[in-house]
Amino acid sequence: MALDYEESKTKLIDGLKKKSKMKTKFYFKDLAKILEAKPREAKKVVNRMITEGELEYWSSGSTSMYGIPGTGKQAAAEHED
Amino acid sequence: MKHETPMLDQLEAGPWPSFVSDLKQQAEKRAKNEEGIDFQIPQDVVEDLLGVLELSFKDGETHWKHGGIVGVFGYGGGVIGRYCDQPEQFPGVAHFHTMRVNQPGGKFYKTEFLRDLCKLWDFRGSGLTNMHGSTGDIVFLGTTTPQLEEIFYEMTHKLNQDLGGSGSNLRTPSDCIGQARCEWACYDTQALCYDLTNEYQDELHRPAFPYKFKFKFDGCPNCCVASIARSDLSFIGTWRDDIKIDQEAVQAYIGGEFPPNGGSHSGRDWGPFSIEKEVIDLCPTNCMWMDGGKLKIDNKECTRCMHCICVMPRALRIGDDRGVSIFAGAKAPILDGAQMGSLIVPFIKAEPPYTEIKENVIEPIWDWWMEEGKNRERLGELMKRQGLQKLLEVCGFDPDPRMVQEPRSNPYIFWKEEEVTGGWERDVDAFRKKHQR
Secondary structure, three states: OOOOHHHHHHHHHHHHHHOOOOOOOEOHHHHHHHHOOOHHHHHHHHHHHHHOOOOEEEEOOOOEEEEOOOOOOHHHHOOOO | OOOOOHHHHHOOOOOOOOHHHHHHHHHHHHHHOOOOOOOOOOOOHHHHHHHHHHHHHHHOOOOEEEOEOOOOOOOOOOEEOEEEOOOOOOHHHOEOOEEEEOOOHHHOOOHHHHHHHHHHHHHHOOOEEEEOOOOOOEEEEOOOHHHHHHHHHHHHHHOOOOEOOOOOOEOOOEEOOHHHOOOOOOOOHHHHHHHHHHHOHHHHHOOOOOOOEOEEEEOOOOOOOOHHHHOOEEEEEEEOOOOEEOHHHHHHHHOOOOOHHHHOOOOOOOOOOOHHHHOHHHOOOOOEEEEOOEEEEOHHHOOOOOHHHHHOOOOEEOOOOEEEEEEEOOEOOOOOOOEOOEEEEEEEOOOOOOHHHHHHHHHHHHHHHHHHOOOOOOHHHHHHHHOHHHHHHHHOOOOOHHHOOOOOOOOOOOOOHHHOOOOOOOOHHHHHHHOOO
Protein backbone atom coordinates (compact mmCIF):
# COMPACT_ATOMS: atom_id res chain seq x y z
CA MET A 1 0.00 0.00 0.00
CA ALA A 2 1.31 3.45 -0.88
CA LEU A 3 2.40 5.60 2.04
CA ASP A 4 0.48 8.76 2.86
CA TYR A 5 2.88 11.57 2.03
CA GLU A 6 2.02 14.14 4.70
CA GLU A 7 1.88 11.54 7.42
CA SER A 8 5.20 10.03 6.33
CA LYS A 9 6.84 13.42 6.08
CA THR A 10 5.94 14.32 9.67
CA LYS A 11 7.01 10.91 10.86
CA LEU A 12 10.37 11.20 9.12
CA ILE A 13 11.14 14.74 10.22
CA ASP A 14 10.18 13.94 13.83
CA GLY A 15 12.33 10.81 13.69
CA LEU A 16 15.33 12.69 12.34
CA LYS A 17 14.96 15.55 14.81
CA LYS A 18 14.88 13.10 17.69
CA LYS A 19 18.25 11.79 16.60
CA SER A 20 19.69 15.17 15.62
CA LYS A 21 21.70 15.55 18.81
CA MET A 22 23.64 12.42 17.94
CA LYS A 23 24.01 12.93 14.21
CA THR A 24 22.73 15.05 11.37
CA LYS A 25 23.39 12.90 8.31
CA PHE A 26 21.59 9.63 7.74
CA TYR A 27 21.82 6.66 5.41
CA PHE A 28 18.83 5.86 3.24
CA LYS A 29 18.28 2.71 5.29
CA ASP A 30 17.87 4.82 8.43
CA LEU A 31 15.08 6.76 6.70
CA ALA A 32 13.34 3.60 5.51
CA LYS A 33 13.53 2.26 9.07
CA ILE A 34 11.92 5.39 10.53
CA LEU A 35 9.20 5.18 7.88
CA GLU A 36 8.81 1.45 8.56
CA ALA A 37 8.55 0.96 4.82
CA LYS A 38 10.10 -1.07 2.04
CA PRO A 39 12.98 0.77 0.34
CA ARG A 40 11.05 1.44 -2.88
CA GLU A 41 8.08 2.93 -1.03
CA ALA A 42 10.35 4.98 1.21
CA LYS A 43 12.22 6.28 -1.81
CA LYS A 44 9.06 7.86 -3.23
CA VAL A 45 8.51 9.85 -0.04
CA VAL A 46 12.19 10.78 0.28
CA ASN A 47 12.43 11.91 -3.37
CA ARG A 48 9.43 14.18 -2.94
CA MET A 49 10.82 15.65 0.28
CA ILE A 50 14.10 16.39 -1.53
CA THR A 51 12.19 18.14 -4.32
CA GLU A 52 10.26 20.20 -1.78
CA GLY A 53 13.45 21.10 0.09
CA GLU A 54 12.47 19.26 3.27
CA LEU A 55 15.54 17.03 3.03
CA GLU A 56 18.92 17.50 1.39
CA TYR A 57 21.54 15.17 0.01
CA TRP A 58 25.05 14.91 1.36
CA SER A 59 27.62 12.96 -0.60
CA SER A 60 31.21 12.00 0.06
CA GLY A 61 31.52 11.06 -3.59
CA SER A 62 31.26 7.35 -2.84
CA THR A 63 28.39 7.26 -0.34
CA SER A 64 25.24 9.36 -0.16
CA MET A 65 23.44 10.46 2.96
CA TYR A 66 20.42 12.59 3.82
CA GLY A 67 19.83 15.39 6.31
CA ILE A 68 17.47 18.19 7.24
CA PRO A 69 18.68 21.35 5.44
CA GLY A 70 20.85 23.62 7.54
CA THR A 71 21.72 21.05 10.21
CA GLY A 72 25.24 19.90 10.96
CA LYS A 73 28.56 21.61 10.71
CA GLN A 74 28.88 21.29 6.96
CA ALA A 75 26.57 24.10 5.88
CA ALA A 76 28.27 26.87 7.86
CA ALA A 77 31.78 25.52 7.48
CA GLU A 78 31.60 25.46 3.73
CA HIS A 79 29.84 28.73 3.13
CA GLU A 80 26.88 26.99 1.54
CA ASP A 81 24.17 28.56 3.71
CA MET B 1 54.02 30.39 -11.31
CA LYS B 2 52.38 31.65 -8.14
CA HIS B 3 53.84 28.94 -5.89
CA GLU B 4 57.23 27.24 -5.79
CA THR B 5 56.79 23.53 -6.54
CA PRO B 6 60.20 21.82 -6.23
CA MET B 7 58.78 18.40 -5.36
CA LEU B 8 56.20 18.42 -8.13
CA ASP B 9 58.89 19.50 -10.58
CA GLN B 10 60.70 16.21 -9.94
CA LEU B 11 57.68 14.41 -11.38
CA GLU B 12 58.49 16.01 -14.72
CA ALA B 13 62.07 14.71 -14.73
CA GLY B 14 61.43 11.22 -16.13
CA PRO B 15 60.87 10.26 -19.75
CA TRP B 16 57.17 9.64 -19.22
CA PRO B 17 54.34 12.15 -19.63
CA SER B 18 53.61 14.10 -16.48
CA PHE B 19 50.34 15.50 -15.21
CA VAL B 20 52.41 18.26 -13.59
CA SER B 21 53.48 19.48 -17.04
CA ASP B 22 49.84 19.37 -18.14
CA LEU B 23 48.77 21.42 -15.12
CA LYS B 24 51.51 23.99 -15.72
CA GLN B 25 50.49 24.25 -19.35
CA GLN B 26 46.89 24.87 -18.36
CA ALA B 27 47.93 27.38 -15.66
CA GLU B 28 49.90 29.30 -18.25
CA LYS B 29 47.05 29.18 -20.76
CA ARG B 30 44.64 30.66 -18.21
CA ALA B 31 47.15 33.33 -17.18
CA LYS B 32 47.63 34.46 -20.79
CA ASN B 33 43.94 34.06 -21.72
CA GLU B 34 44.56 34.65 -25.39
CA GLU B 35 40.99 33.69 -26.23
CA GLY B 36 39.66 36.42 -23.92
CA ILE B 37 37.45 34.07 -21.87
CA ASP B 38 35.39 35.72 -19.16
CA PHE B 39 36.47 33.21 -16.48
CA GLN B 40 33.73 32.50 -13.97
CA ILE B 41 36.03 30.96 -11.37
CA PRO B 42 39.45 32.26 -10.25
CA GLN B 43 41.88 32.61 -13.13
CA ASP B 44 44.72 31.18 -11.02
CA VAL B 45 42.79 28.05 -9.97
CA VAL B 46 45.35 25.73 -11.54
CA GLU B 47 48.29 27.52 -9.93
CA ASP B 48 46.63 27.13 -6.53
CA LEU B 49 45.99 23.47 -7.32
CA LEU B 50 49.70 22.97 -7.93
CA GLY B 51 50.41 24.88 -4.72
CA VAL B 52 48.12 22.79 -2.54
CA LEU B 53 49.48 19.58 -4.02
CA GLU B 54 53.04 20.68 -3.26
CA LEU B 55 51.97 21.45 0.31
CA SER B 56 50.41 17.99 0.62
CA PHE B 57 53.67 16.42 -0.53
CA LYS B 58 55.54 18.51 2.03
CA ASP B 59 53.16 17.69 4.88
CA GLY B 60 52.61 14.10 3.83
CA GLU B 61 48.85 14.53 4.18
CA THR B 62 45.93 15.76 2.13
CA HIS B 63 44.50 19.25 2.27
CA TRP B 64 41.19 18.28 0.69
CA LYS B 65 38.06 17.95 2.75
CA HIS B 66 35.81 15.11 1.83
CA GLY B 67 32.31 15.45 0.44
CA GLY B 68 29.61 18.04 0.79
CA ILE B 69 26.05 19.08 0.20
CA VAL B 70 26.66 20.53 -3.24
CA GLY B 71 24.68 19.17 -6.13
CA VAL B 72 22.25 20.23 -8.77
CA PHE B 73 18.54 20.45 -8.05
CA GLY B 74 16.90 17.05 -7.78
CA TYR B 75 20.10 15.11 -8.36
CA GLY B 76 21.84 13.19 -5.59
CA GLY B 77 24.83 12.31 -7.71
CA GLY B 78 27.06 13.58 -10.47
CA VAL B 79 28.63 16.34 -8.40
CA ILE B 80 31.24 15.62 -5.75
CA GLY B 81 31.95 18.41 -3.29
CA ARG B 82 35.61 19.16 -2.73
CA TYR B 83 36.89 21.88 -0.44
CA CYS B 84 40.43 22.89 0.45
CA ASP B 85 41.33 23.13 4.14
CA GLN B 86 43.82 25.97 3.39
CA PRO B 87 41.48 28.42 1.63
CA GLU B 88 43.40 31.55 2.66
CA GLN B 89 46.63 30.27 1.21
CA PHE B 90 44.98 28.80 -1.90
CA PRO B 91 41.77 30.78 -2.54
CA GLY B 92 41.53 29.57 -6.14
CA VAL B 93 40.75 26.04 -4.94
CA ALA B 94 38.68 26.89 -1.83
CA HIS B 95 35.87 25.18 -3.76
CA PHE B 96 37.07 22.62 -6.23
CA HIS B 97 34.06 20.43 -7.02
CA THR B 98 34.13 17.54 -9.43
CA MET B 99 31.37 16.98 -11.98
CA ARG B 100 30.84 13.64 -13.67
CA VAL B 101 29.54 13.77 -17.22
CA ASN B 102 27.83 10.65 -18.57
CA GLN B 103 30.14 9.55 -21.39
CA PRO B 104 28.66 8.63 -24.77
CA GLY B 105 28.38 4.90 -25.54
CA GLY B 106 31.69 3.27 -26.37
CA LYS B 107 33.34 6.60 -25.52
CA PHE B 108 33.33 7.88 -29.02
CA TYR B 109 32.06 11.27 -30.03
CA LYS B 110 32.59 14.06 -32.49
CA THR B 111 35.34 16.61 -31.96
CA GLU B 112 32.61 19.24 -32.11
CA PHE B 113 31.04 17.74 -28.98
CA LEU B 114 34.41 17.68 -27.20
CA ARG B 115 35.08 21.28 -28.17
CA ASP B 116 31.68 22.36 -26.84
CA LEU B 117 32.28 20.58 -23.55
CA CYS B 118 35.76 22.08 -23.20
CA LYS B 119 34.51 25.54 -24.07
CA LEU B 120 31.89 25.32 -21.35
CA TRP B 121 34.42 24.01 -18.87
CA ASP B 122 37.05 26.65 -19.67
CA PHE B 123 34.37 29.29 -19.11
CA ARG B 124 32.78 27.92 -15.93
CA GLY B 125 35.42 25.60 -14.48
CA SER B 126 39.15 25.05 -14.25
CA GLY B 127 39.42 23.64 -17.77
CA LEU B 128 40.99 20.51 -16.26
CA THR B 129 39.40 17.23 -17.25
CA ASN B 130 39.96 13.56 -16.67
CA MET B 131 39.25 11.67 -19.88
CA HIS B 132 37.96 9.25 -18.68
CA GLY B 133 37.42 8.43 -15.02
CA SER B 134 37.54 4.75 -14.05
CA THR B 135 33.77 4.41 -14.36
CA GLY B 136 34.17 5.83 -17.84
CA ASP B 137 32.72 9.27 -17.18
CA ILE B 138 34.12 12.45 -18.61
CA VAL B 139 35.27 14.08 -15.39
CA PHE B 140 35.33 17.84 -14.94
CA LEU B 141 37.81 18.73 -12.20
CA GLY B 142 37.29 21.86 -10.18
CA THR B 143 34.58 24.49 -10.09
CA THR B 144 32.75 26.58 -7.50
CA THR B 145 29.27 26.01 -6.10
CA PRO B 146 27.49 28.83 -8.00
CA GLN B 147 28.65 27.39 -11.32
CA LEU B 148 27.08 23.96 -10.84
CA GLU B 149 23.52 24.79 -11.88
CA GLU B 150 24.77 26.92 -14.77
CA ILE B 151 26.89 24.08 -16.14
CA PHE B 152 24.08 21.60 -15.66
CA TYR B 153 21.64 23.85 -17.52
CA GLU B 154 24.02 24.36 -20.44
CA MET B 155 24.80 20.67 -20.68
CA THR B 156 21.22 19.45 -20.54
CA HIS B 157 19.64 22.21 -22.64
CA LYS B 158 22.30 22.91 -25.25
CA LEU B 159 24.54 19.84 -25.43
CA ASN B 160 21.86 17.20 -24.82
CA GLN B 161 24.13 15.75 -22.20
CA ASP B 162 23.41 14.35 -18.72
CA LEU B 163 25.50 14.09 -15.59
CA GLY B 164 26.85 10.71 -14.54
CA GLY B 165 26.40 8.84 -11.29
CA SER B 166 28.21 9.11 -7.98
CA GLY B 167 27.44 8.26 -4.37
CA SER B 168 25.02 5.46 -3.47
CA ASN B 169 23.61 5.42 -6.97
CA LEU B 170 23.69 3.37 -10.08
CA ARG B 171 26.96 4.62 -11.54
CA THR B 172 27.24 5.69 -15.15
CA PRO B 173 26.86 2.47 -17.15
CA SER B 174 29.96 1.79 -19.22
CA ASP B 175 30.42 -0.28 -22.35
CA CYS B 176 32.99 -1.37 -24.92
CA ILE B 177 32.85 0.00 -28.44
CA GLY B 178 30.93 -3.14 -29.43
CA GLN B 179 29.43 -3.80 -32.80
CA ALA B 180 30.28 -0.27 -33.94
CA ARG B 181 33.81 -1.41 -34.72
CA CYS B 182 34.40 -4.92 -33.43
CA GLU B 183 33.58 -8.18 -35.20
CA TRP B 184 33.69 -10.11 -31.90
CA ALA B 185 30.87 -8.22 -30.21
CA CYS B 186 28.20 -10.84 -29.51
CA TYR B 187 25.52 -8.23 -28.78
CA ASP B 188 24.99 -4.52 -29.26
CA THR B 189 26.69 -3.25 -26.12
CA GLN B 190 25.85 0.36 -26.84
CA ALA B 191 22.15 -0.38 -27.34
CA LEU B 192 21.89 -2.26 -24.04
CA CYS B 193 23.98 0.34 -22.17
CA TYR B 194 21.87 3.20 -23.54
CA ASP B 195 18.58 1.42 -22.87
CA LEU B 196 19.44 0.64 -19.24
CA THR B 197 20.81 4.17 -18.71
CA ASN B 198 17.43 5.57 -19.75
CA GLU B 199 15.37 2.92 -17.99
CA TYR B 200 17.14 3.44 -14.66
CA GLN B 201 17.34 7.25 -14.52
CA ASP B 202 15.85 7.26 -11.05
CA GLU B 203 18.51 4.86 -9.77
CA LEU B 204 21.23 6.90 -11.51
CA HIS B 205 20.30 10.25 -10.03
CA ARG B 206 18.46 9.63 -6.78
CA PRO B 207 20.52 7.61 -4.32
CA ALA B 208 18.67 4.94 -2.35
CA PHE B 209 21.06 2.01 -2.62
CA PRO B 210 23.21 0.86 0.29
CA TYR B 211 26.30 1.83 -1.73
CA LYS B 212 27.51 2.22 -5.31
CA PHE B 213 26.29 -0.13 -8.05
CA LYS B 214 27.93 -0.57 -11.42
CA PHE B 215 26.83 -2.04 -14.73
CA LYS B 216 29.43 -2.69 -17.39
CA PHE B 217 28.98 -4.21 -20.82
CA ASP B 218 31.58 -6.21 -22.71
CA GLY B 219 30.75 -7.42 -26.19
CA CYS B 220 32.90 -10.54 -25.92
CA PRO B 221 34.96 -12.42 -23.32
CA ASN B 222 38.05 -10.33 -24.16
CA CYS B 223 36.41 -7.99 -21.67
CA CYS B 224 37.84 -4.69 -22.92
CA VAL B 225 36.07 -2.72 -20.17
CA ALA B 226 37.02 -5.40 -17.59
CA SER B 227 33.41 -5.72 -16.49
CA ILE B 228 34.09 -9.07 -14.81
CA ALA B 229 36.49 -7.41 -12.39
CA ARG B 230 34.90 -4.02 -11.88
CA SER B 231 31.13 -4.15 -12.00
CA ASP B 232 28.47 -5.36 -9.63
CA LEU B 233 26.58 -6.63 -12.65
CA SER B 234 28.69 -7.55 -15.63
CA PHE B 235 27.29 -8.37 -19.08
CA ILE B 236 29.70 -10.34 -21.24
CA GLY B 237 28.87 -11.38 -24.79
CA THR B 238 29.04 -15.08 -25.61
CA TRP B 239 27.67 -17.66 -28.06
CA ARG B 240 25.99 -21.04 -27.64
CA ASP B 241 26.88 -22.76 -30.88
CA ASP B 242 30.24 -23.55 -32.46
CA ILE B 243 33.23 -21.37 -33.32
CA LYS B 244 33.14 -20.97 -37.09
CA ILE B 245 36.27 -22.31 -38.79
CA ASP B 246 37.53 -21.31 -42.23
CA GLN B 247 39.98 -24.16 -42.95
CA GLU B 248 41.52 -22.34 -45.91
CA ALA B 249 42.35 -19.36 -43.72
CA VAL B 250 43.81 -21.73 -41.09
CA GLN B 251 46.18 -22.99 -43.77
CA ALA B 252 47.00 -19.42 -44.75
CA TYR B 253 48.06 -18.69 -41.17
CA ILE B 254 50.14 -21.88 -41.07
CA GLY B 255 51.72 -20.96 -44.40
CA GLY B 256 52.61 -17.48 -43.18
CA GLU B 257 50.28 -15.76 -45.62
CA PHE B 258 48.35 -14.00 -42.85
CA PRO B 259 50.22 -12.49 -39.88
CA PRO B 260 48.96 -13.92 -36.55
CA ASN B 261 47.32 -11.68 -33.94
CA GLY B 262 46.22 -9.29 -36.67
CA GLY B 263 49.83 -8.20 -37.14
CA SER B 264 50.41 -7.04 -33.57
CA HIS B 265 53.64 -8.12 -31.80
CA SER B 266 55.42 -7.37 -35.09
CA GLY B 267 58.12 -5.28 -33.41
CA ARG B 268 60.59 -8.17 -33.65
CA ASP B 269 60.97 -11.43 -35.52
CA TRP B 270 59.34 -14.23 -33.54
CA GLY B 271 60.09 -16.84 -36.22
CA PRO B 272 57.53 -18.67 -38.31
CA PHE B 273 54.02 -19.07 -36.92
CA SER B 274 53.39 -22.38 -35.18
CA ILE B 275 49.75 -23.33 -34.77
CA GLU B 276 50.73 -26.02 -32.25
CA LYS B 277 52.74 -23.73 -29.99
CA GLU B 278 50.78 -20.54 -30.37
CA VAL B 279 47.23 -21.81 -30.50
CA ILE B 280 46.57 -25.50 -29.80
CA ASP B 281 48.97 -25.91 -26.84
CA LEU B 282 47.69 -22.70 -25.26
CA CYS B 283 44.03 -23.72 -25.29
CA PRO B 284 43.13 -23.80 -21.56
CA THR B 285 40.76 -26.74 -21.94
CA ASN B 286 42.79 -28.64 -24.57
CA CYS B 287 39.82 -28.75 -26.84
CA MET B 288 41.66 -28.17 -30.14
CA TRP B 289 43.66 -30.45 -32.39
CA MET B 290 44.75 -30.92 -36.01
CA ASP B 291 43.25 -33.86 -37.88
CA GLY B 292 44.52 -34.56 -41.37
CA GLY B 293 45.50 -30.93 -41.92
CA LYS B 294 42.19 -29.68 -40.56
CA LEU B 295 41.72 -27.76 -37.32
CA LYS B 296 39.14 -29.35 -35.03
CA ILE B 297 37.48 -27.90 -31.94
CA ASP B 298 35.50 -29.78 -29.32
CA ASN B 299 33.13 -26.87 -28.75
CA LYS B 300 31.39 -28.27 -25.69
CA GLU B 301 34.70 -28.00 -23.80
CA CYS B 302 35.39 -24.43 -24.97
CA THR B 303 35.31 -21.83 -22.17
CA ARG B 304 35.31 -18.83 -24.55
CA CYS B 305 38.81 -17.71 -23.60
CA MET B 306 39.06 -16.04 -27.03
CA HIS B 307 42.76 -16.85 -27.45
CA CYS B 308 42.48 -18.84 -30.69
CA ILE B 309 40.10 -16.29 -32.19
CA CYS B 310 42.44 -13.43 -31.28
CA VAL B 311 45.45 -15.19 -32.83
CA MET B 312 43.68 -16.22 -36.04
CA PRO B 313 40.81 -13.76 -36.53
CA ARG B 314 40.46 -14.52 -40.24
CA ALA B 315 40.20 -18.26 -39.66
CA LEU B 316 38.08 -18.44 -36.50
CA ARG B 317 34.96 -16.50 -35.80
CA ILE B 318 32.48 -16.32 -32.94
CA GLY B 319 29.38 -18.48 -33.26
CA ASP B 320 26.03 -17.27 -34.59
CA ASP B 321 23.71 -18.03 -31.65
CA ARG B 322 24.75 -15.05 -29.58
CA GLY B 323 23.74 -13.49 -26.28
CA VAL B 324 25.24 -12.55 -22.91
CA SER B 325 26.47 -14.18 -19.74
CA ILE B 326 25.74 -12.19 -16.59
CA PHE B 327 28.12 -12.05 -13.63
CA ALA B 328 27.37 -10.51 -10.25
CA GLY B 329 29.39 -9.16 -7.38
CA ALA B 330 32.73 -7.93 -8.71
CA LYS B 331 34.38 -5.11 -6.82
CA ALA B 332 37.68 -3.55 -5.85
CA PRO B 333 39.12 -4.09 -2.32
CA ILE B 334 38.02 -2.41 0.95
CA LEU B 335 36.02 -5.28 2.56
CA ASP B 336 37.20 -8.85 1.91
CA GLY B 337 39.59 -7.81 -0.87
CA ALA B 338 39.01 -7.61 -4.57
CA GLN B 339 36.44 -10.00 -6.00
CA MET B 340 35.67 -11.16 -9.53
CA GLY B 341 32.08 -11.52 -10.70
CA SER B 342 30.27 -14.85 -10.15
CA LEU B 343 28.34 -16.31 -13.05
CA ILE B 344 24.63 -16.12 -12.35
CA VAL B 345 23.16 -16.33 -15.86
CA PRO B 346 25.13 -18.58 -18.23
CA PHE B 347 23.25 -17.41 -21.31
CA ILE B 348 20.47 -14.97 -22.05
CA LYS B 349 19.49 -13.33 -25.31
CA ALA B 350 20.22 -9.60 -25.40
CA GLU B 351 17.49 -8.22 -27.60
CA PRO B 352 15.43 -5.05 -27.16
CA PRO B 353 13.45 -4.27 -25.06
CA TYR B 354 15.57 -6.47 -22.74
CA THR B 355 12.55 -7.22 -20.53
CA GLU B 356 13.91 -10.55 -19.28
CA ILE B 357 17.21 -8.98 -18.23
CA LYS B 358 15.43 -6.16 -16.40
CA GLU B 359 12.62 -8.07 -14.73
CA ASN B 360 14.28 -11.39 -14.00
CA VAL B 361 17.81 -10.31 -13.20
CA ILE B 362 18.43 -6.64 -12.40
CA GLU B 363 15.30 -5.75 -10.44
CA PRO B 364 15.10 -8.82 -8.16
CA ILE B 365 18.79 -8.37 -7.33
CA TRP B 366 18.26 -4.71 -6.46
CA ASP B 367 15.21 -5.49 -4.33
CA TRP B 368 17.21 -8.06 -2.37
CA TRP B 369 20.27 -5.85 -1.94
CA MET B 370 18.21 -2.76 -0.98
CA GLU B 371 16.47 -4.73 1.75
CA GLU B 372 19.25 -6.94 3.00
CA GLY B 373 22.41 -4.99 2.19
CA LYS B 374 24.05 -3.19 5.09
CA ASN B 375 25.11 0.44 4.74
CA ARG B 376 28.13 0.61 2.42
CA GLU B 377 27.91 -3.07 1.57
CA ARG B 378 28.49 -3.93 -2.08
CA LEU B 379 26.46 -6.63 -3.81
CA GLY B 380 29.52 -8.91 -3.85
CA GLU B 381 29.86 -8.62 -0.09
CA LEU B 382 26.19 -9.41 0.47
CA MET B 383 26.59 -12.43 -1.82
CA LYS B 384 29.49 -13.59 0.35
CA ARG B 385 27.56 -12.98 3.56
CA GLN B 386 24.30 -14.64 2.54
CA GLY B 387 25.59 -16.98 -0.16
CA LEU B 388 25.26 -17.34 -3.92
CA GLN B 389 22.41 -19.74 -3.23
CA LYS B 390 20.38 -16.90 -1.70
CA LEU B 391 20.94 -14.75 -4.78
CA LEU B 392 19.79 -17.58 -7.02
CA GLU B 393 16.73 -17.98 -4.85
CA VAL B 394 15.73 -14.30 -5.05
CA CYS B 395 16.14 -14.37 -8.83
CA GLY B 396 14.40 -17.71 -9.12
CA PHE B 397 17.32 -19.32 -10.98
CA ASP B 398 18.10 -23.00 -10.84
CA PRO B 399 21.64 -23.72 -9.71
CA ASP B 400 23.89 -24.83 -12.52
CA PRO B 401 27.36 -26.46 -12.45
CA ARG B 402 28.65 -23.52 -14.49
CA MET B 403 28.04 -21.27 -11.48
CA VAL B 404 30.38 -23.34 -9.31
CA GLN B 405 33.93 -22.06 -9.41
CA GLU B 406 35.56 -25.46 -9.02
CA PRO B 407 32.88 -28.07 -9.64
CA ARG B 408 35.36 -30.92 -9.76
CA SER B 409 37.18 -30.14 -6.51
CA ASN B 410 34.43 -28.93 -4.19
CA PRO B 411 32.02 -31.80 -3.48
CA TYR B 412 29.82 -29.98 -1.00
CA ILE B 413 26.25 -29.12 -1.77
CA PHE B 414 24.12 -27.46 0.88
CA TRP B 415 20.63 -28.81 0.65
CA LYS B 416 17.55 -27.32 2.19
CA GLU B 417 15.17 -29.45 4.22
CA GLU B 418 12.43 -29.31 1.59
CA GLU B 419 14.86 -30.52 -1.06
CA VAL B 420 15.69 -33.72 0.82
CA THR B 421 13.38 -36.73 0.79
CA GLY B 422 12.06 -37.18 4.31
CA GLY B 423 13.46 -33.86 5.55
CA TRP B 424 15.73 -33.56 8.61
CA GLU B 425 13.41 -35.33 11.06
CA ARG B 426 13.79 -39.03 11.69
CA ASP B 427 12.07 -41.63 13.80
CA VAL B 428 14.55 -42.26 16.63
CA ASP B 429 12.94 -45.57 17.63
CA ALA B 430 13.20 -46.91 14.11
CA PHE B 431 16.84 -45.75 14.01
CA ARG B 432 17.66 -47.42 17.36
CA LYS B 433 16.33 -50.74 16.12
CA LYS B 434 19.23 -50.85 13.71
CA HIS B 435 21.88 -48.87 15.59
CA GLN B 436 22.97 -49.34 19.18
CA ARG B 437 23.85 -46.45 21.40
